[in-house]
Amino acid sequence: MSPIAPIFFIHLPKSGGSSIMSFFELNAGKDAYAHCDWDTHDQAKTVDKLGSSGVGGGHQPYGYHRISRTPLNYVTVLRDPLARQISHYWYARTGKNGEEFTSYSHAEAMVMAGKISLDTWVADSLDGGNLAVRMLSGMGKASKEALALAKENIDRRFLLAGQCEDISEFLLLLCGRTNLNLPFFSPTNITNVGNVERVSVSDAAAEKFKAENALDYELYGYVRDILDRDVALLGSAFKTALESVRQIQARVDILENPLRFKATGAGFDANHLSSVHSLVSGCDLRAINAFLQSARAVQRPRQHFYDGVVDEVNNDVIRGWAVNLGDPGRPVTVDVVSDGHIIESIVANQKREDVAKAGYGSNSAGFSLPLTPAIAACASFSVRYSGTTEFLRDGEGWRNGWHHA
Known part of the structure; x- marks a missing residue:
């Protein structure tokens, strides 16, 4: 337990x-x-x-x-x-x-x-x-x-x-x-x-x-x-x-x-x-x-808590990391969303030794998502944990031109 x-x-x-x-x-x-x-x-x-x-x-x-x-x-x-x-x-x-x-x-x-x-x-x-x-x-x-x-x-x-x-x-x-x-x-x-x-x-x-x-x-x-x-x-x-x-x-x-x-x-x-x-x-x-x-005596469902950051958005890539704080070994999926619609998704399982050194319990929590034409066509987008409406830190409100709203 x-x-x-x-x-x-x-x-x-x-x-x-x-x-x-x-x-x-x-x-x-x-x-x-x-x-x-x-x-x-x-x-x-x-x-x-x-x-x-x-x-x-x-x-x-x-x-x-x-x-x-x-x-x-x-x-x-x-x-x-x-x-x-x-x-x-x-x-x-x-x-x-x-x-x-x-x-x-x-x-x-x-x-x-x-x-x-x-x-x-x-x-x-x-x-x-x-x-x-x-x-x-x-x-x-x-x-x-x-x-x-x-x-x-x-x-x-x-x-x-x-x-x-x-x-x-x-x-x-x-x-x-x-x-x-x-x-x-x-x-x-x-x-x-x-x-x-x-x-x-x-x-x-x-x-x-x-x-x-x-x-x-x-x-x-x-x-x-x-x-x-x-x-x-x-x-x-x-x-x-x-x-x-x-x-x-x-x-x-x-x-x-x-x-x-x-x-x-x-x-x-x-x-x-x-x-x-x-x-x-x-x-x-x-x-x-x-x-x-x-x-x-009633068993309550386990809750999942996440942390993560969008480190960078440029003309080529969206880069960041995400981790499940209660189960750091389980990779987290993040979604790129615009106007409530999921545009792209990616599993955060790339090597990020800096995340592990910061005490997050995982060195495989990074993601690097190419800026696809579907994302580039959006007036704005945000990055959130899949299956939730919770955004990553610095993940909300990216405008075309790749700056925060």
Whole structure:
């Protein structure tokens, strides 16, 4: 049996992510979570920690497997897009709960100074339009193509996507697909508005936001449909276990919690984590454990993660490399596509000692595809992994004349 890939949590801002981080530390141990935002000054150390602890993540888009150079079990949680946007505004308005040593975007700084209203923040999507689509696709721009790739990623490359509105549901499903046993969390970094006067967003601003973030709303509904399907298939065992989780979580929620309204910059409080453990250990977990045992008996299909680059395009050849990170010895096929149609395909099995020296586990991952008349006749083309809609790095948007769009 191949080793279990690390869990990588893609943390969409203001979607319950800090609370979910407490779940990982409750299960894996204090300071086990590899913060893949904070430690970018020593990325190799962060990747090593992710591999050894098995849990980590951050405000990173899909694609961290290209940095870790290993398959990952991606998980994420989405939130109603308008609710997330409003929450982010108040978080910025209160100075991010007084968090020290944090960074602010220009728009966040203007909000904190009272220079940007809630209506302007929402109507202009100032924390990023269609952010979930962009992050879960790994593409820089939101588009129908990015939405399709985000859906494909969730279907084929994510262990689980949940919704912030029901964290207990997400955590119980996640425990059923991993070796983590405690589907509980500590409410963390909840926005403390304090004395700041709360106002409501106008209907006009809300409607403009919804129209301009339609891709995010479609993805949010798509995830809900998948969750509803999965829960229905799990039947009464899941429903009984989830009721037990909710009852225990209600008791966890009222424990004294030093990080309820604070960020986790200094890490989670060991005494609080211990108190959660003590509370949970005294509860009846039989329904939860019975569900986990049955859920883990289900075999899940193996996911494939790729990395590769288009190194060069000229008047004679398209040259690059591609590798299957989970099975480097298996050659990868790449397609040249234009307007959604496959123009040419090639197996990446040529010698590339530089790829092996870079740590990718294969010295036979190169491809060199002659620029055929069919390709040359295209106004533009892209290079993607065969059977997917995922492009190689530097593989998207080559224009005739062989430059990027």
